[in-house]
Amino acid sequence: MEINTNEDKYTRAKERVKEEKEFYNKVISSAFTVAVVAAINYYVNEFSNPWFLWVVLGLSISLVFKAVKAFNIFPFMGKDWEQKKINQLMKEEEETNKKWR
Numbered sequence: 001m002e003i004n005t006n007e008d009k010y011t012r013a014k015e016r017v018k019e020e021k022e023f024y025n026k027v028i029s030s031a032f033t034v035a036v037v038a039a040i041n042y043y044v045n046e047f048s049n050p051w052f053l054w055v056v057l058g059l060s061i062s063l064v065f066k067a068v069k070a071f072n073i074f075p076f077m078g079k080d081w082e083q084k085k086i087n088q089l090m091k092e093e094e095e096t097n098k099k100w101r
Contacts, residue, residue: 012080022070023063023071026062027063030063034056037055038052040052
């Protein structure tokens with residue numbers, strides 16, 4: 001049982017690292033996109049109409065959602081929540097059964 005637990009921990013840690021890496025890649029990609037769009041906006045109208053800010057807003061909202069997912073900011077009902085709840089209920093049932101024996 002110990003081996004499976006360690007393997008599960010390793011698998012979860014590996015998935016978490018992958019999600020964080022994807023988030024940081026998204027941040028770098030978004031920064032590059034904003035720079036390109038801002039340069040185009042400056043070239044076209046020298047920021048007299050800063051429409052590139054709409055792109056910044058959209059990418060920012062996207063990054064917030066990706067950060068919540070990658071860093072598990074709101075863990076309620078996340079990937080591991082269901083398994084933790086099942087384990088908790090099984091443990092409670094086992095304790096209840098021990099009381100009645």
